[in-house]
Amino acid sequence: MGFSLHDGTQFTDAGTFFDNENSIASFTENNITLSMQAMLDGNSANAELNGGGEGFGVNGNGPSDHTQRIDNSNGIEAIVFSFNTSGILNTIDLSYIEESTNEAVLSFDGGGQFNLNTETALSGRDDFTINEAFRAGQLISLYISSEADLNENFALESIIVQIPENNAAILGMNFLILLFVSFRKFF
Numbered sequence: 001m002g003f004s005l006h007d008g009t010q011f012t013d014a015g016t017f018f019d020n021e022n023s024i025a026s027f028t029e030n031n032i033t034l035s036m037q038a039m040l041d042g043n044s045a046n047a048e049l050n051g052g053g054e055g056f057g058v059n060g061n062g063p064s065d066h067t068q069r070i071d072n073s074n075g076i077e078a079i080v081f082s083f084n085t086s087g088i089l090n091t092i093d094l095s096y097i098e099e100s101t102n103e104a105v106l107s108f109d110g111g112g113q114f115n116l117n118t119e120t121a122l123s124g125r126d127d128f129t130i131n132e133a134f135r136a137g138q139l140i141s142l143y144i145s146s147e148a149d150l151n152e153n154f155a156l157e158s159i160i161v162q163i164p165e166n167n168a169a170i171l172g173m174n175f176l177i178l179l180f181v182s183f184r185k186f187f
Helices: 013-018 167-186
Strands: 002-004 025-029 032-040 047-052 055-060 077-083 087-095 104-108 113-116 127-134 140-144 153-162
Touching: 002 013, 013 025, 013 047, 032 055, 055 077, 055 153, 077 153, 087 104, 104 127, 113 127, 140 153
Parallel strands: none
Antiparallel strands: 002 153, 025 032, 032 047, 032 077, 047 055, 077 140, 087 127, 087 153, 104 113, 104 140
């Protein structure tokens, strides 16, 4: 299941929906809801989701901002997002990743953190294998590294997630397996 915001040249439906949103916005596709919010230095009041021909990013208040990218011209910009169901974030596709260190960071609240740069990208490109599980509502942050050179930037293109067909069925099966194992111990 993929949420594409930008296809390399223009917006997709999701990108058009999120463009110019300055509060939490949600987009649903195939019963999976992606909620996103733009942040500047940890505050959403001075930032909005924004995109265009160059990509999808954050428009942070202030001079010299790369409005269609996530940058550090006026502070640390971030996109914070979550899903309405549990799953696995398989890959994330960015653009304008050019540094071998200290460029982008993907961080799961209470979970893993991934440094995204040319050294960690697939084939040295802008796409990254993540394979990190997330819970429904768990906050996931994509931001410019605090160690990045001034005016460094990148853009978000897509997020690919794997959602189990039926989370309740998986939980039920796990319960039955535990019950069976417990039952075997007594008989």
